[in-house]
Amino acid sequence: MHELEALDRVLPFAVLLLPLCGFVVLSLFGEWIKKDKEDAGAGYMACGTVLVSFGLAAWTTARLYGLVGGAEGLRFSQPYLGFEWIEAGGFRVPLSLLVDPLSAVMMLVVTGIGSLIHVYSLGYMAGDDDRPRFFSYLNLFTFFMLLLVLGGSLPLLFVGWEGVGLCSYLLIGFWYKKDSASAAGLKAFVVNRIGDAGLILGMIFIYHAFGSLDLVDIADNAGALAPEKLWEIGPVSVACLLLFLGATGKSAQIPLHVWLPDAMEGPTPVSALIHAATMVTAGVYMVARLAPLYHQSATAMLVVAVTGTVTALMAGTIAIVQNDIKRVLAYSTVSQLGFMFLAAGVGAFGVAIFHLYTHAFFKALLFLGSGSVIHAMSGEQDMGKMGGLRKRIPWTFWTFLAGTAAISGIPFFAGFYSKDEILLGALTTGHTVLFGIALFTALLTAAYMARLLFLTFFGAFRGGHDLEHHVHESPWSMIGPLVLLAVGSTVSGYALFPGLGEAGARVRLPEVVQPVFRLPAEAVHHVAWLPAAATLAAIAGGLIAWYLYLSMPELRASARAALRPALRIFEAKYYFDTVYDAFVRRVVVEGSDALLWRRVDAGVIDGAVNRAGTVASALAQALRPVQTGFVRHYALLVLAGAVALVSYLLWS
């Protein structure tokens, strides 16, 4: 093991702070950097910071991997500023970063895929006047996300958590002149906030139990707490459940998933970065980070697993009836996040991170690909108007195909491996029902993704003559990242990382991050028929879509008639939005107006103040007759006072 040099101490902070500098410079000088519509100086600068950050992140990982190789990771405090972030009584929170296998993986994903998306945005957002603002927000988001994954203690994680929520709001509502965009941004922020309340309460419980909010301290000491069996709700379970509430908000699980589909109002690169690859995975990261704690609470684990599975199923069913290309992908994201939580809930935390990793590749690819399609369709997002695009935009088509194969779980593509491991984990830990549902959802996934593929790229063009003329392939700044991501979607499943396992062996990603969770080593199970079953499900889903959309379209009508009631529920998104509007928004907004504003504020508070004035005035009116104007009366009062005083002095 080498000693840590000064450079090693600076590197993680450099990774973190570069994008922040990018944000600061762009927000202050952005307009000046961008000279005219064609000049993309702001964009180049933003890409530059994130690319350099990625390079530094890779360098950090490489250097430090020689030193650490274990669960401990390396803690970095900020020594240069010479102050603690919070110091109040016995409560201390230093500015410290934690670099261990888990945060290294996340760091690479954020900066790597982030930089690809930055480059893509150069092409996608070309011609938009507000580019400096866009790129400054992207950089700011990258900074906050890095803070989230690199933060060494829960408060720092929380700062990153809130920060990415803020950036999500800013970026969803980027085209703020559009009412629906602003509303969507606000919805995202408010729903997230509800989850954040749970997160804060969870942090308080953790502090109470551990006396510290440092991540390494929590991981080290979690094993010492009494484990809580199923339905035994003790402090550990309460903390885990509260934190999970925060995760449902950030990672769009039931019941706080309602913001993610609406978030598609933002530009497509935003959807790719924030709502596919990074921000929404923060919930999964947090649960994985606190795995030692969750392991102690059987109730919390079950809740996580069930929530994930139910969400996955529900989102999958909604996805098959969506017509907007981005909405399908949004619900797909919710569904895949459900898979990740299922994995975490059954104890396979490493697998959850594995799926997070592969999902980042193919979901970003799918979103960017859809962005390319939208670009070709001159902004049209309705799949009903697309069709037969595969000959016209071949690059987009082939990369999109790779992504679809990956998400459906076709062998040799990345998604197959991670999804397979999830199903394996559910089956071998005895959650047979959850396994069944997950398998069915895998079928659904293949089905709706194939549907999307067929509607968009196959068949006849349905968009009309004018749009047909404008269909064109996207520029290289957009195609390049697509190609790279397609390669990633394929190989990331079986990529072996040399030298990162025990004794320098080559290991796959789950083993890379496993030591962080401090779980007891378990025997590796193998279920022989599982890969075959999963592949069959995927193919079945694809075939269903093939029949319904390409081969025998007339079947669609009868299928739709047969499933009418179910379809109605799916199209209404299970009435979540309606219920929330009626019971939450109405109650809070209108109730506040009627009760709190009118009655309390205007009535009680204003009334009290006014009445104080009236009382004073009335009192003065009542006392006026004492001033009669007769001097003799006044003299009499003086005499009376004097007599009283003298009597008191004489007789006291």
Added chain:
Amino acid sequence: MDAILFYVSAAVAVASAVVVIAQKSPITSAFALIVTLCSLSVIFGLLGSPFIAVLQVIVYAGAIMVLFLFVLMLLNVKREEDAPGRGGRTLRGVALALVTLFVLQAGAVLVGAPAGSAPRFDASTRRMAEILFSPHFLYVFEATSVLILAALVGAVVLAKKEL
């Protein structure tokens, strides 16, 4: 001998005081007040303060009351009105009650208090002068002269027809 003088002067003083407050005509009241002052002067002398006795006659009876009479003559005051004015009856009743209360209380306390008098002591004018011009009272003495000056100027200004 002194006792008779004392009690006679006391009786005269009280009688003329009653005249002062009960008489209708202000001029009669003024003259009655002069009588009171003079009888008080006698009592001052009997109590062993000749300087004050003389001062009483010269200053009080001789100057202040003369000033009162001047003003009464100037303003041509004749008789006072009869009607007691608004709230007069209640006023009188309350005032009488309060005063009686006060006097009786003070009286009850004071009856026991000063026991007799000190033996013969030097109360001459020379002695008075020594005290008045001593550092103890000198400042006050000079201050009162300024006070009189102020009163003089004030009276002139206030009574002028036009400033």
Added chain:
Amino acid sequence: MDHPAFVQHAVLLSLVLFGLGTLGVFLRRNVITVLMCVELMLNGVNLAFVAFSRAAGTLDGQVLVFFVMVVAAAEAAVGLAIVIALNRHRDTLDVDAFRLMKG
């Protein structure tokens, strides 16, 4: 001259004079008469001072009486000047006529 009861009775007399003076202030309606009753009160006080001075055997009481007289004189002068000014204004010497402070 050394009659022991003089002092006590002088004090009682001063009380009576003071009381009568106070009564007079409230009972009379002519401003000048009221001022005269105030002088009566002051004389009562002077008598008390002299009596106590006699009882204590010092001259301090008499010195005080001296100053009281001076101030009484000044007060009478200024008070009468004010009365003259009031009379010029309203042509009446009734205490109850000056009610501008009502309310």
